[in-house]
Structure formats: structure tokens, C-alpha cells
Amino acid sequence: MTIFKSCNICDKTFRCNSKLNFHIRRVHNSQGIPTCNICDKTFTAKASLERHMLLHTQEKPFVCDLCDTYFSRSLDVKNHVRMVHKSLNPHVCEECSEQFKNYHGLCKHRQIVHLNKSLPAVRFKPYHVICKLCKRPHRKSSELIQHIRQDHSNETYPYVQCPVCPKTFLSTQHLSCHKEIHTDKYTCMYCGASNATIHRLQTHVENHHNEERRYDCPICNSKLYKSASALPTHVPTHSRGKQYRCDICRKDFMRKDQLSIHRRTHTGEKPFQCEICQKRFSDGASYCKHKKRCMRLSLNSDVSV
Numbered sequence: 001m002t003i004f005k006s007c008n009i010c011d012k013t014f015r016c017n018s019k020l021n022f023h024i025r026r027v028h029n030s031q032g033i034p035t036c037n038i039c040d041k042t043f044t045a046k047a048s049l050e051r052h053m054l055l056h057t058q059e060k061p062f063v064c065d066l067c068d069t070y071f072s073r074s075l076d077v078k079n080h081v082r083m084v085h086k087s088l089n090p091h092v093c094e095e096c097s098e099q100f101k102n103y104h105g106l107c108k109h110r111q112i113v114h115l116n117k118s119l120p121a122v123r124f125k126p127y128h129v130i131c132k133l134c135k136r137p138h139r140k141s142s143e144l145i146q147h148i149r150q151d152h153s154n155e156t157y158p159y160v161q162c163p164v165c166p167k168t169f170l171s172t173q174h175l176s177c178h179k180e181i182h183t184d185k186y187t188c189m190y191c192g193a194s195n196a197t198i199h200r201l202q203t204h205v206e207n208h209h210n211e212e213r214r215y216d217c218p219i220c221n222s223k224l225y226k227s228a229s230a231l232p233t234h235v236p237t238h239s240r241g242k243q244y245r246c247d248i249c250r251k252d253f254m255r256k257d258q259l260s261i262h263r264r265t266h267t268g269e270k271p272f273q274c275e276i277c278q279k280r281f282s283d284g285a286s287y288c289k290h291k292k293r294c295m296r297l298s299l300n301s302d303v304s305v
Contacts, residue, residue, distance in 0.1 A: 064080055
């Protein structure tokens with residue numbers, strides 16, 4: 001039998017204390033809901049708002065005593081010490097002491113091993129992107145992009161174009177996410193550059209306006225990086241090494257995608273084609289750089305006419 005919790009001010013009932021407390025803060029608290037004054041995100045507690053504000057201020061008050069690496073949360077410091085300095089995983093089963101890298105793996109272990117429960121059947125993501133030329137459905141945007149390049153390389157795909165800049169997108173949903181970049185919501189305080197999300201703003205500031213390389217490799221201590229996102233790419237090279245070898249020239253690479261791009265220098269393959277000038281490229285980076293420049297020149301010529 002469910003026991004309902006009643007609000008002592010308006011007698012409205014709720015199924016649990018958390019919903020009741022949120023109702024009191026939202027409706028009856030004179031101070032209102034804790035709200036971020038930068039992105040307008042709301043929280044159920046002031047402590048949650050204070051942790052969130054660290055994303056905007058770039059403040060990292062917690063430091064590892066072993067390597068002087070800074071973190072925005074104390075929990076991140078504990079996990080860092082266990083994984084990097086002690087070679088331990090942060091999530092430990094209380095019954096058998098087995099370690100896991102993430103909480104999902106620990107929960108899955110408990111259900112199977114200690115609770116004898118069978119996991120639910122895997123549910124595949126529904127198709128959410130459809131090719132506008134042949135109506136073929138795809139589960140991911142990357143699958144649709146690959147499909148367009150392979151099956152419609154000689155056709156003009158009806159991309160959705162941003163009305164402000166030359167960028168094009170697969171759908172209006174992708175365009176809606178992109179439009180944040182043309183607002184002042186996530187503007188860099190140093191150069192005024194716009195970013196679509198707060199995480200991209202943080203990465204932008206670390207890469208372009210912070211000369212300090214405070215993210216160092218815990219293994220070799222010789223590689224320093226400006227942003228935390230670059231360090232995970234370097235660390236695995238100590239354990240794996242260059243394990244991908246070209247079967248033509250025997251050159252070794254650390255990542256499979258690097259090998260794939262390199263092999264095109266032997267085969268002459270150029271899978272990326274500009275929709276405007278039909279020029280082809282062997283790698284996606286060169287293609288994207290050219291496409292922006294070509295689109296800009298095309299728009300300027302249309303305006304001059």
C-alpha cells in the first residue's frame with residue numbers, strides 16, 4: 001500500500017519525500033528554486049547549484065596531493081587517485097570485493113552474481129534519422145552520413161542550412177542544437193567566440209586562452225596538455241603502443257582510424273566529396289575545412305550577383 005505524503009501548507013499529496021520537498025521549494029519557498037543565472041538551469045538544492053557553477057567559472061578547487069592535478073569535485077579526486085596512482089577501479093562490490101570502472105558495471109555484477117537476476121533483453125534504439133533521398137531509416141547520424149557518401153555520391157542531398165552561417169545539417173533538430181552558437185548563451189569572455197554547449201566553452205577556453213599545461217601524463221610525466229580531454233588519448237599509448245600496421249609499407253600507427261587514412265595514400269581513395277565544387281578528399285578533416293571555405297565563397301558570390 002502506497003503511503004502518500006501531504007504538504008502541510010496546501011494539503012497537496014505526493015508519493016515520496018523528494019517530490020514533496022521539491023514542491024515546497026518551488027511553490028512555497030519565498031526564495032524560489034535555485035537557478036543558474038548564466039544558463040537558467042534549475043536545481044533542487046543550493047549545493048547542486050554550487051557544483052554546477054564550477055562549469056561556468058572553470059574553477060577546480062580540489063587538487064590531487066600526489067600529482068597536483070586539479071578537479072572540480074572531491075569525488076573526482078578520489079576516483080583519480082584510485083585509478084591512476086593505485087591502479088584500482090573506483091567501484092567495489094561490498095560482497096566479493098570485485099572492482100569495476102563504472103557504477104553500471106557494478107550494478108550489472110550484483111544482479112547476475114549476488115541476486116541471481118537475469119538482465120532485461122537488449123532494446124535497440126529506434127530508427128530516428130531517415131535519408132531524404134531514398135527514405136532508408138538509420139539509427140545514428142553517422143550511419144546516415146556514411147550511407148549518403150556511398151549510395152548518393154552523385155546526388156545533391158537536401159541538407160538544412162543555417163540562416164546565419166554556411167553550415168549545413170541533416171535535419172532541423174541538428175540545426176536547432178547548432179543555433180545556440182549564434183546566441184550569447186555560451187560566449188567566451190576572452191574573445192567573444194560562441195559555443196553550442198557549456199562543455200564546448202570550457203574546452204575552448206582551455207585550448208585557446210590558457211597557456212598553462214596542467215594535465216600531465218601520470219606514467220611518463222613528460223607529456224603536458226592544456227585540456228583534460230586530450231590526456232585520455234595519450235595515456236593508452238603506454239600500454240598498447242603502435243599496434244596497427246600498414247600491410248603495404250609496414251608503417252605502424254596507434255589508432256585504427258589513423259591507419260585507415262594512411263592507407264588511402266596507397267590506394268588513392270578519396271571518399272569525401274564537396275557538394276558545391278565536386279572536389280574530393282581522402283580525410284574528413286580536409287573535407288570539412290574545404291567545405292566551410294567553399295560554402296563561404298559560394299554565398300558571397302550569390303550576394304554580389
